[in-house]
Amino acid sequence: MSEISRxxxxxxxxxxxxxxxxxxxxxxxxxxxxxxxxxSEAAARTLGxxxxxxxxxxxxxxxxAQTEAIAARGPLDILIINAGMxxxxxxxxxxxxxVDRLFDVNLRAPYHAAVEGARHMNADGRIIVIGSVHGxxxxxxxxxxxxLTKSGLQGMVRGLARDFGDRRITVNAIQPGPTxxxxxxxxxxxAKAMHSFMxxxxxxxxxxxxxxxxxxxxxxxxxxxxxxLTIDGGFGA
Ligand code: NDP
Numbered sequence: 586m587s588e589i590s591r592x593x594x595x596x597x598x599x600x601x602x603x604x605x606x607x608x609x610x611x612x613x614x615x616x617x618x619x620x621x622x623x624x625s626e627a628a629a630r631t632l633g634x635x636x637x638x639x640x641x642x643x644x645x646x647x648x649x650a651q652t653e654a655i656a657a658r659g660p661l662d663i664l665i666i667n668a669g670m671x672x673x674x675x676x677x678x679x680x681x682x683x684v685d686r687l688f689d690v691n692l693r694a695p696y697h698a699a700v701e702g703a704r705h706m707n708a709d710g711r712i713i714v715i716g717s718v719h720g721x722x723x724x725x726x727x728x729x730x731x732x733l734t735k736s737g738l739q740g741m742v743r744g745l746a747r748d749f750g751d752r753r754i755t756v757n758a759i760q761p762g763p764t765x766x767x768x769x770x771x772x773x774x775x776a777k778a779m780h781s782f783m784x785x786x787x788x789x790x791x792x793x794x795x796x797x798x799x800x801x802x803x804x805x806x807x808x809x810x811x812x813x814l815t816i817d818g819g820f821g822a
Contacts, residue, residue: 588804590615595658597621597645597698598668599638600629602766603715606791607665610799612636619658621645621668645694646686652701659705663802666695666702666714669734671768673727684730691734696741699756703745709753711802712745714738715794716758718817724782725775735760739813746811755810757801762817764789784819 589611599608599620605628612618619639622629626642633640643654645668655664672679672687699712706712719728720735738758746756763779765771771788780786797816800806815821 587614589799589802592616592662592802593658593660594618594663594665594802595620595655595661595702596638596665596667597643597651597654597694598623598666600625600632600640602768603761603764603791603794604665604667605632606795607667607798608632608638609636610792610795611663611802612638621651621654623668645698646689648694648697651694651698655698655701656705661702661706661710663711664698664702664706664713665798665802666698666712668694669715669768671731673725673731675727676729679730687730688734691731692737695738699741699745703749703752703754706752706754709804709807710749710755711806712749712754712756713798713801714742714756714758715798716742716760716813718760718762718815718821720758720760720813721815722821725778742813743811750810753807755801755806757809757811758813759794759797759801760813760815760817761789761794762815762820764791764794766791779820782820783817784822787818789816789818 598604600622621643623644629640643650716738717735719732742758765788
């Protein structure tokens with residue numbers, strides 16, 4: 586039995602991309618895994634069947650639905666806050682409602698999820714939020730709203746690490762660079778430009794991000810807290 590196999594794990598936003606790789610990574614070790622989804626019912630069902638993970642429909646932007654999903658699955662050992670969306674464009678043209686939705690999903694929801702997760706978490710628990718290297722570096726125009734959300738997570742991580750440290754709950758952000766997913770396909774129109782900023786000139790595979798998540802979730806990482814762990818092929822170097 587691995588250390589992870591005895592854990593109760595909830596992944597918020599697990600139906601596709603990086604979240605799905607995280608679900609698979611934990612499920613492959615026999616852990617009790619549940620994940621939320623909102624728009625991708627078919628993908629969620631398929632992943633649930635393949636991995637044995639429980640699927641839960643809950644819009645992260647709906648605080649009551651998210652709170653219920655978390656509370657009903659406690660006591661948790663590990664909470665992964667992955668659900669996120671991207672909006673790129675001229676801030677003078679972006680729809681304010683779309684920007685508010687971005688803030689709801691990428692910033693408001695992670696804060697409430699982390700707090701609710703801690704409320705229903707065992708000692709020595711783990712809260713991991715998926716940030717972005719764009720929390721540190723914005724080499725293109727059109728990313729200010731998205732980057733605001735990922736920079737905001739950094740303050741949350743630092744603060745909550747101190748709030749929950751007495752219970753030995755660690756709070757960290759993992760900050761991917763370009764990673765192959767529906768949100769940012771490796772063969773997308775911006776791929777070449779992104780690779781030009783990188784030391785390792787390719788998109789990461791979602792499984793590479795999941796591997797770092799698994800390490801930070803493990804007992805070996807008990808002294809890592811309040812940290813931003815960047816995995817970006819040198820994008821931000
Ligand atoms: P995808 O668009 O491929 O997947 C997003 C996932 O989040 C889906 O499972 C989606 O579920 C879920 N999700 C989105 N909105 C909601 C919502 N309102 N409620 C519940 N679930 C939701 O994105 P990625 O896998 O690429 O991104 C995952 C995270 O990684 C995000 O936080 C993103 O910002 C971050 N990131 C990604 C990078 C990249 O290059 N790909 C780089 C840096 C960070 P469903 O479809 O069922 O709604």
